[in-house]
Structure formats: structure tokens, C-alpha cells
Amino acid sequence: xxxxxxxxxxxxxxxLLRELLETRGYIVLEACDGQExxxxxxxxxxxxxxLDIGMPVLDGFAxxxxxxxxPRLAALPVVAVTAYAMQGDREKILNSQFDGYLSKPVNSRxxxxxxxxxxxxxxxxxxxxxxxxxxxxxxxxxxAREG
Numbered sequence: 001x002x003x004x005x006x007x008x009x010x011x012x013x014x015x016l017l018r019e020l021l022e023t024r025g026y027i028v029l030e031a032c033d034g035q036e037x038x039x040x041x042x043x044x045x046x047x048x049x050x051l052d053i054g055m056p057v058l059d060g061f062a063x064x065x066x067x068x069x070x071p072r073l074a075a076l077p078v079v080a081v082t083a084y085a086m087q088g089d090r091e092k093i094l095n096s097q098f099d100g101y102l103s104k105p106v107n108s109r110x111x112x113x114x115x116x117x118x119x120x121x122x123x124x125x126x127x128x129x130x131x132x133x134x135x136x137x138x139x140x141x142x143x144a145r146e147g
Contacts, residue, residue: 002119005029005046007037007063008081009055013104017050017081020108024115034058038066041073048118050102053082053093061096068097077118081106 008014018028031037035057053060067073079100080093100114
């Protein structure tokens with residue numbers, strides 16, 4: 001099952017996102033601030049992070065920077081979920097190491113499209129990495145098949 005972590009300080013927004021995600025069959029985890037989000041990522045290893053920009057303790061920009069600086073976490077897809085929807089905000093956010101952008105209030109169709117896009121992209125990367133890192137049969141396995 002796919003795990004999605006929601007990092008959002010507003011309980012109503014968290015509840016809406018949780019309901020939209022659970023309806024689509026995702027396992028949903030929640031964090032109330034940026035520091036808790038980083039802790040939850042380490043503990044639970046989610047497949048994707050929905051990250052509010054304006055949170056206490058650490059804002060979304062600080063969280064995504066810390067994620068990208070950590071080699072174990074750097075590949076985690078991170079979607080900004082924000083009320084920043086003025087001209088130029090989307091580009092600024094996407095240029096700040098986020099993989100996706102959703103404006104509030106979140107539209108269920110946009111959420112589904114963004115999740116499908118990023119999770120299929122991640123699955124493709126996982127397949128490529130497995131092929132590159134040696135999903136080739138070992139010499140012993142190859143010899144056993146031939147012998």
C-alpha cells in the first residue's frame with residue numbers, strides 16, 4: 001500500500017486531505033509542523049509527502065531543503081500544498097526543490113492527477129535503479145540455468 005504523509009498545521013485541511021487520500025486507498029500519516037514531518041519521514045518512510053508551506057517550527061521551504069540534503073530522503077516526492085496562489089508563486093515553489101504544487105482549497109481531481117504523476121514517476125525510477133544496480137542474475141544463478 002502507498003503511504004502518504006500530510007504535513008499541515010490546520011486540522012480541517014489535514015482532515016480534508018486525509019479523506020481524499022483514504023477514499024483513493026492510500027495509507028495516510030499526519031504531522032502538524034515541519035519538525036514533526038521530518039521525524040515522521042524518518043520513522044515511517046512514506047512514498048510521498050504533501051507539505052504545507054506556512055507551518056510553525058519549520059516552514060515547508062526549510063523542510064524540503066532538509067529532505068534534499070539528506071541522501072536517504074532526497075528522492076522522496078514532495079508536493080507543496082499552499083494558499084500561495086498568486087502569479088509566480090507556483091514557479092517559485094517548483095524552483096525550490098518541490099516536485100509538485102497544489103493550491104488550496106485542494107481540488108480532488110488535481111490531487112489525484114498530481115499523486116498519479118509523481119508516484120508513477122517514482123515507480124519508473126525504482127525499476128530503472130533496480131535494473132542498474134544488479135537485478136541481472138548472479139553468475140551462480142546464470143551457471144545453474146545453463147548447466
